[in-house]
Amino acid sequence: MINELYDTSLSLLTDLYQLTMAYGYWKAGKAEQEAVFNLYFRKHPFQGGFTVTCGLNSVIDYLNEYRFSEEDLDYIRTLTGNDGQKLFEPGFLEYLRTMELQCSIHAIPEGTVVFPNEPLLRIQGPILQCQLLETPLLNLINFQSLVATKAARMRLIAQDDALLEFGLRRAQGPDGGVTASRAAYIGGFDATSNVLAGKLYGIPVKGTHAHSWVMSFDSELEAFEAYARFMPNNVTLLVDTYNSLNGVRHAIKAGQQLRKRGYELGGIRLDSGDLAYLSIEARKLLDEAGFESTNIVASNDLDEYIMDSLKIQGSKIDIWGIGTKLVTAFDQPALGGVFKLAAIKADSGEWDYKLKLSEQAIKVSTPGIQQVRRFKDSKGFVSDMIFNIETPLMGKATMVDPYDFTKNRSFAESTQFEDLLVPIFAKGQLIYTLPSIYETRKRVQEQLSHFYKGIKRFVNPHTYPVGLEKELFDMKTDLIMKLRAGNEE
Numbered sequence: 001m002i003n004e005l006y007d008t009s010l011s012l013l014t015d016l017y018q019l020t021m022a023y024g025y026w027k028a029g030k031a032e033q034e035a036v037f038n039l040y041f042r043k044h045p046f047q048g049g050f051t052v053t054c055g056l057n058s059v060i061d062y063l064n065e066y067r068f069s070e071e072d073l074d075y076i077r078t079l080t081g082n083d084g085q086k087l088f089e090p091g092f093l094e095y096l097r098t099m100e101l102q103c104s105i106h107a108i109p110e111g112t113v114v115f116p117n118e119p120l121l122r123i124q125g126p127i128l129q130c131q132l133l134e135t136p137l138l139n140l141i142n143f144q145s146l147v148a149t150k151a152a153r154m155r156l157i158a159q160d161d162a163l164l165e166f167g168l169r170r171a172q173g174p175d176g177g178v179t180a181s182r183a184a185y186i187g188g189f190d191a192t193s194n195v196l197a198g199k200l201y202g203i204p205v206k207g208t209h210a211h212s213w214v215m216s217f218d219s220e221l222e223a224f225e226a227y228a229r230f231m232p233n234n235v236t237l238l239v240d241t242y243n244s245l246n247g248v249r250h251a252i253k254a255g256q257q258l259r260k261r262g263y264e265l266g267g268i269r270l271d272s273g274d275l276a277y278l279s280i281e282a283r284k285l286l287d288e289a290g291f292e293s294t295n296i297v298a299s300n301d302l303d304e305y306i307m308d309s310l311k312i313q314g315s316k317i318d319i320w321g322i323g324t325k326l327v328t329a330f331d332q333p334a335l336g337g338v339f340k341l342a343a344i345k346a347d348s349g350e351w352d353y354k355l356k357l358s359e360q361a362i363k364v365s366t367p368g369i370q371q372v373r374r375f376k377d378s379k380g381f382v383s384d385m386i387f388n389i390e391t392p393l394m395g396k397a398t399m400v401d402p403y404d405f406t407k408n409r410s411f412a413e414s415t416q417f418e419d420l421l422v423p424i425f426a427k428g429q430l431i432y433t434l435p436s437i438y439e440t441r442k443r444v445q446e447q448l449s450h451f452y453k454g455i456k457r458f459v460n461p462h463t464y465p466v467g468l469e470k471e472l473f474d475m476k477t478d479l480i481m482k483l484r485a486g487n488e489e
């Protein structure tokens, strides 16, 4: 999508330091050294207990088009350092010009429920190429996962009510708006008002009308009747321009006219005031007038917390129109996904495992060529274990809590599981059949249904167990000790 929106090569959608490091690898003769990086996040957004991964489709589009065009290279050629001299030698630009992506990528499919520290993507290939991909891959996965997660939270509250995404006007620019529409749909929304997203992705488009329509007529009734006359098969009338309940009465009158022509009043929309009280009163007016099937749409700065409160208050809302707080992921504007080096292949052909130390245990990265094994029992998913595929699991597997090594858990060989990361690219060639957006959207709800419900509550959610396989845990601990010892003052 991202290439469709900008219609240009996007290899420059990266941070300068990726190019300067790439140049350094090239100068040092290390450009082709094989490396493995993992993309993961450390903490769920919105103080929640789950995250929905999203954005892989855009990653695939992005990588399929990856190349340095002549214009890109012309620009890179102009870049200078602190002394005004060129940053990059012509030989490096030539290397980029003829470079073909050789990376192999494994990823957890879009729409999967994921947890902190699990690799969402594992990138293996020439270190120069992996490095260049850090920024764009994070850009594509972080935002879409954030919005898909926010949408999934709203879906949990809405239950079977319809959810409409109205965010384009408040989104972070055109791409923010379009990708948010896609992620919101995957997370569980039913439709978007964003027509371009509808065209690009096949998301159903839906909408009502604005206050300006009503204000442009001499009276509200006249405005409603005109709207119903011109678009009899798409009539949801915004009733709050002057007085919401009078607006409902006018909508009923327009609905009665509509019926005479063989059409039904689809809905009314409330966009201000006490949405619980007004929806209850509007429902009474509509039902008394014989408009039992007319829907009540509500909008106005809604989020999952207000929706929850409105449900508790007994509101009669059938359709929720949600913009700002969804597409801007209002209460947490970024998912802190990171991209860390986990291994480099030594000249001997052996993996040299790597980790980043930190004072905070949560920030120490995990080495290894990682895979995530999700164990299940008859009730659903029970825990996820991150392991190093280079040390195959023999018989029962033991999983250690990385933050409390005294806690471990064993799984018999017969325990059912699925390995979450699947091959996407093999040495630069796409080998994955992309599911449709509809399948991905279904996957989110299906996934959520297999988890203990405590992870889905908003306040103090249950922490789903994610651990490191014992050998990986021991290898990480050894590496930490060695690095600490080797880096003492």
Ligand SMILES: Nc1ncnc2c1ncn2[C@@H]1O[C@H](COP(=O)(O)OP(=O)(O)OP(=O)(O)O)[C@@H](O)[C@H]1O
Pocket: 271, 272, 273, 274, 275, 276, 277, 299, 300, 301, 302, 306, 309, 310, 313
């Ligand atoms: N019954 C309710 N319970 C909880 N929150 C509500 C309820 N009704 C509306 N809200 C929410 O309260 C917030 C603010 O509504 P407020 O009444 O201040 O603005 P408004 O009625 O839209 O006024 P304005 O005319 O300025 O748009 C909105 O986010 C709205 O969704």
Ligand SMILES: O=P(O)(O)OC[C@H]1O[C@H](OP(=O)(O)OP(=O)(O)O)[C@H](O)[C@@H]1O
Pocket: 166, 167, 169, 170, 210, 271, 299, 300, 301, 302, 321, 322, 323, 324, 325
């Ligand atoms: O409230 P959101 O969740 O962002 O949903 C989108 C809002 O966009 C429209 O408002 P408009 O731009 O007319 O401004 P308003 O807030 O004054 O209604 C619409 O009436 C919704 O209220």
Ligand SMILES: O=C(O)c1cccnc1
Pocket: 166, 167, 193, 206, 207, 208, 209, 210, 299, 321, 323
């Ligand atoms: O169709 C609507 O009602 C709509 C679309 C965008 C923003 N607010 C409302």
